[in-house]
Amino acid sequence: MLSLCMELRKDPITRSWVITGDDVPEVAARPEPFCRFCPDSREAPQLIASVAGTPGAPWSARAVVHPNALYHIEGEATRRGDGIYDRMRPIGAHEVLVESASHDRHLWNASDLEIEQFLLLAAQRIRDLKGDGRFKYAGIYKDHGNSAGQEFEHPSSQLTATTFVPRRVLYELRAAREYFQSKERCVFCDIISQEMKQDLRVIELRGDFIALCPYAPRVPYESWIMPRTHEAAFERFGLNRPGTMRDLGALLRRTLQRIRTITEDFHLVLHTSPNSLHRSGNLGYWKTIDEDYHWHIEIMPILAQKARSYTFKEVYYSPLSSETAVKRLRDARIEL
Numbered sequence: 001m002l003s004l005c006m007e008l009r010k011d012p013i014t015r016s017w018v019i020t021g022d023d024v025p026e027v028a029a030r031p032e033p034f035c036r037f038c039p040d041s042r043e044a045p046q047l048i049a050s051v052a053g054t055p056g057a058p059w060s061a062r063a064v065v066h067p068n069a070l071y072h073i074e075g076e077a078t079r080r081g082d083g084i085y086d087r088m089r090p091i092g093a094h095e096v097l098v099e100s101a102s103h104d105r106h107l108w109n110a111s112d113l114e115i116e117q118f119l120l121l122a123a124q125r126i127r128d129l130k131g132d133g134r135f136k137y138a139g140i141y142k143d144h145g146n147s148a149g150q151e152f153e154h155p156s157s158q159l160t161a162t163t164f165v166p167r168r169v170l171y172e173l174r175a176a177r178e179y180f181q182s183k184e185r186c187v188f189c190d191i192i193s194q195e196m197k198q199d200l201r202v203i204e205l206r207g208d209f210i211a212l213c214p215y216a217p218r219v220p221y222e223s224w225i226m227p228r229t230h231e232a233a234f235e236r237f238g239l240n241r242p243g244t245m246r247d248l249g250a251l252l253r254r255t256l257q258r259i260r261t262i263t264e265d266f267h268l269v270l271h272t273s274p275n276s277l278h279r280s281g282n283l284g285y286w287k288t289i290d291e292d293y294h295w296h297i298e299i300m301p302i303l304a305q306k307a308r309s310y311t312f313k314e315v316y317y318s319p320l321s322s323e324t325a326v327k328r329l330r331d332a333r334i335e336l
């Protein structure tokens with residue numbers, strides 16, 4: 001159990017928030033003899049939301065409270081100064097999004113309908129959490145495999161809502177706004193149109209979506225999935241355009257199948273616009289966010305490779321070009 005003395009501290013130089021505190025477990029956690037996320041679990045976590053839809057299953061996907069939540073929903077963040085430093089309590093939401101009722105249906109082997117239901121649940125949860133004025137950001141991520149720090153055996157992703165915007169998203173938001181200020185165009189839309197024209201790094205198109213290897217990859221086989229139609233908010237896109245999540249689900253499944261021909265371990269993250277309902281007075285600086293930001297999914301495969309940890313942390317080192325990676329991913333033999 002995570003102790004409540006954990007707190008958020010802001011690095012005064014980079015302005016990134018970190019969660020810190022003394023939380024060293026006294027005994028190593030033992031694997032549980034049962035799965036708490038399976039439908040018949042004896043110790044089911046607290047249910048938040050559920051979607052039906054697949055024949056023969058009690059539910060298709062559901063959101064539950066994370067059993068060892070990093071963020072807690074009760075209370076106020078009470079941001080405090082400490083000389084030049086800033087700290088606040090880790091107020092937020094931390095949920096497990098169970099992708100399937102079945103213990104072995106993953107995003108790469110589930111049906112289009114199952115993945116669509118999971119994506120719709122994700123969109124609903126983000127929309128709901130953005131209704132809470134305390135939260136500035138809500139996003140989803142998935143760590144799969146031992147070297148990715150996977151937490152649960154059962155197919156699942158995680159959702160956090162936080163009182164701050166995570167660092168990588170903040171960098172993207174600032175950069176997208178600057179690009180928009182000088183060109184009056186969305187940088188992501190420009191990337192998509194150039195990638196489609198050049199066709200050097202496109203993995204696959206499906207409906208309104210594109211999967212590609214980014215021009216400057218952080219790791220080999222890094223892959224992004226984006227809607228080709230401009231939209232800043234994933235949840236608005238998913239909930240306002242019925243049917244599109246089916247195409248996204250299919251492209252996600254196929255892209256993960258391709259990556260799994262290279263490695264089983266990966267991080268996946270969904271980046272979407274921050275909470276525009278947040279009551280902070282300084283939201284003026286996100287005035288053009290609906291025009292300048294563009295939601296997307298990033299997949300970072302993890303390959304066993306020579307240790308370059310210093311380089312890796314300061315300057316990303318990716319010993320395989322995107323142009324080569326995309327050929328292997330495109331040619332990968334996948335099921336469907």
Ligand SMILES: [Zn+2]
Nearest residue numbers: 035038103154
């Ligand atoms: Zn299970």
Ligand SMILES: [Zn+2]
Nearest residue numbers: 186189230294
């Ligand atoms: Zn765009």
Ligand SMILES: [Zn+2]
Nearest residue numbers: 172271296298
């Ligand atoms: Zn991103």
